[in-house]
Amino acid sequence: MNNPAVIRLVADNFVPVALNTDRLPAGQDGQFFRNLMRQWPQGLWVVSADGKTLAHHYHRPRPGESYQAGQDRWLAETVGMIEAGIQAAGSRPKRTFEKVDALADRGTGFAPDGGVRVAVSVVGFQKGRREGPPAVDSIKLAKDEWSAFAVPAGKDGWDIPAAVGAKFAPALSPVTDSIYVPKPGDVQKAELSARVVRRDGDLAIISYAGCWEAKHFRDGDPRFPIRSAATGDGVGAFDLKANALREMAWVLRGSYDNGTRWETAAVLEWRAAK
Numbered sequence: 001m002n003n004p005a006v007i008r009l010v011a012d013n014f015v016p017v018a019l020n021t022d023r024l025p026a027g028q029d030g031q032f033f034r035n036l037m038r039q040w041p042q043g044l045w046v047v048s049a050d051g052k053t054l055a056h057h058y059h060r061p062r063p064g065e066s067y068q069a070g071q072d073r074w075l076a077e078t079v080g081m082i083e084a085g086i087q088a089a090g091s092r093p094k095r096t097f098e099k100v101d102a103l104a105d106r107g108t109g110f111a112p113d114g115g116v117r118v119a120v121s122v123v124g125f126q127k128g129r130r131e132g133p134p135a136v137d138s139i140k141l142a143k144d145e146w147s148a149f150a151v152p153a154g155k156d157g158w159d160i161p162a163a164v165g166a167k168f169a170p171a172l173s174p175v176t177d178s179i180y181v182p183k184p185g186d187v188q189k190a191e192l193s194a195r196v197v198r199r200d201g202d203l204a205i206i207s208y209a210g211c212w213e214a215k216h217f218r219d220g221d222p223r224f225p226i227r228s229a230a231t232g233d234g235v236g237a238f239d240l241k242a243n244a245l246r247e248m249a250w251v252l253r254g255s256y257d258n259g260t261r262w263e264t265a266a267v268l269e270w271r272a273a274k
Contacts, residue, residue, distance in 0.1 A: 003075055003078075005075075005079055006075070006078055006079060006082065009079065009082045009083070009086070010082065011095070011097055012094055012095055013082075013086050013089075013094075013095060014046065014085075014095070015095075017033075019033055019037065032051060035051065036051065036053070039053065039056070040056065040058055042058050043056060043057055043058030043059070044056065044057050044058075044078060044081065044082075046081070046082065046084075046085025046086075046088070046089070048089065054084075054085045054088040054089055055081045055082065055084045055085030055088060056081065057077055057078055057081035059073075059074045059077070059078075067131050067132055068132075071132065103117065103138065105117045106119050106138045107119030107138070107269050107270055107271070108270065108271055108272070108273065109272065109273065110272075111140075113142065113143055114142075114143035114146070115140065115141050115142040115143045115145070115146055116140075116141050116146050116270055117138045117139070117140050117141075117270075118138060118139040118140075118141065118248075118268050118269070118270045119138055119268065119269045119270065120136070120137040120138055120139055120170050120171050120266060120267075120268050121134040121135070121136055121137075121266065121267050122134060122135045122137070122170075122171055122172075122173060122174050122264055122265070122266040123135075123174060123264070123265050123266075124174025124175070124256065124262040124263070124264055125262060125263040125264070125265070126260070126261075126262055126263070128263075131174070131262070132174075135173060135174050135175050135176045136176070137170040137171075137176060137181075138170070139167050139168060139170055139171070139268065140167075141164070141167060145163075145164045145167065146245075148160045148161055148164045149194065149206075149208070149236060149245060149248060150238060150243070150244070150245055151196060151204055151206065151238050151240070156195055156196040157193070157194070157195040157196070158193070158194055158195075159191075159192065159193050159194075160192035160193065160194060160208075160210075162187075162189075162190045162191070162192075163184075163190075164190075164192070165187070165190030165191065165192040165210060165212065166184040166185075166187035166190045166212075167184050168187075168190065168210070168212060168252075168268070169181070169182045169183055169184050169186065169187050169212075169214060171230065171232075171250075171252055171266040171268055172187075172212060172214055172228035172229070172230055172252075172254060172256065172264070172266075173228060173256055173264075174256055174262055174264050179218050179219050180216075180218060180226060180258055181216070182214040182215075182216035182226065182228055183216065186214045186215055186216040187212060187213070187214045188213050188214060188215055189211065189212060189213035189214075190210070190211075190212050191210060191211050191212075192208065192209070192210040193208070193209050193210070194206050194207070194208045194209075194236075195207055196238075199240070202239060202240045202241040202242075203237060203238070203239065203240065203246075204237075204238040204240050205235065205236070205237060205238075206234075206235065206236035206237075206238055206248075207233070207234070207235060208232075208233065208234030208235065208236065208248075208250065209231075209232070209233055209234075210231070210232050210233075210234070210250075210252075211229075211230070211231045211232075212228075212229060212230050212231075212232075212252075212254070213227075213228075213229045214227070214228045214229070215227050216228070218258070224258075224259075226256070226257065226258040227255075227256075227257045228254060228255065228256045228257070228264070229254050229255055230252040230253060230254025230255075230264065230266070231252070231253060231254065232250050232251060232252035232253065232254075232266070233250065233251060234248060234249060234250035234251070234268070235248070235249055236248040236249075244272070245270075245272070246271065246272050247269075247270060247271035247272060248268075248269075248270050248271075249267070249268065249269050249270075250266075250267070250268040250269075251265070251266070251267055252264070252265065252266040252267075252268070253265055254266070
């Protein structure tokens with residue numbers, strides 16, 4: 001879905017909707033999508049306003065197929081499906097739309113409630129070779145959670161609550177499909193500490209360290225456990241006069257096992273202003 005050809009075909013011809021089966025609203029609209037997803041709970045659909053399925057695609061890996069070959073086939077089949085849906089929909093005016101950045105605060109600035117959205121990028125390696133592009137995600141921290149990374153009054157060393165550390169769960173997976181990504185509730189270990197390593201006028205430099213372990217069940221099914229773990233180090237710049245972080249960055253190293261074992265590397269970044 002992040003391929004330019006797919007983005008253009010969807011934007012020019014359809015109203016895109018992303019669905020999570022556990023978040024569909026009650027009422028007529030929710031029932032419309034529940035009926036649709038009974039046909040197959042995953043994939044991409046092109047549907048008419050009256051509920052008719054015009055095209056559908058769900059990617060299935062093939063035994064022995066390399067990662068890149070699978071990605072190439074996935075893209076080609078997706079484009080073919082969308083084009084078939086356009087043809088089935090028949091003649092209609094080209095859709096007009098306005099480009100919007102839905103995550104303008106990703107990695108920079110503050111939310112209206114004073115929280116932040118830390119940018120996350122994770123890459124996976126198998127046998128020492130990188131597999132595919134980074135998994136791009138973010139970690140949303142409320143104001144009180146974000147304050148756990150700031151320098152406490154009268155302290156140069158402190159521990160960060162495990163509940164806050166568990167929010168790093170998206171940094172433990174090299175994929176973004178939600179059925180394969182651990183959630184904060186799946187994190188069994190989140191030990192984070194911080195200490196001030198230097199003070200220079202109104203600026204304090206913070207060193208962070210952490211380790212994580214998580215166990216996630218694919219689709220909530222205990223027959224399909226996914227285990228992930230990581231250790232990481234971070235650095236933060238804290239404005240002592242303003243009593244606020246200016247920026248923070250982490251690098252994590254870990255492992256991810258969903259039946260196939262991956263080595264992982266993650267980068268987390270945030271700064272107060274662009």
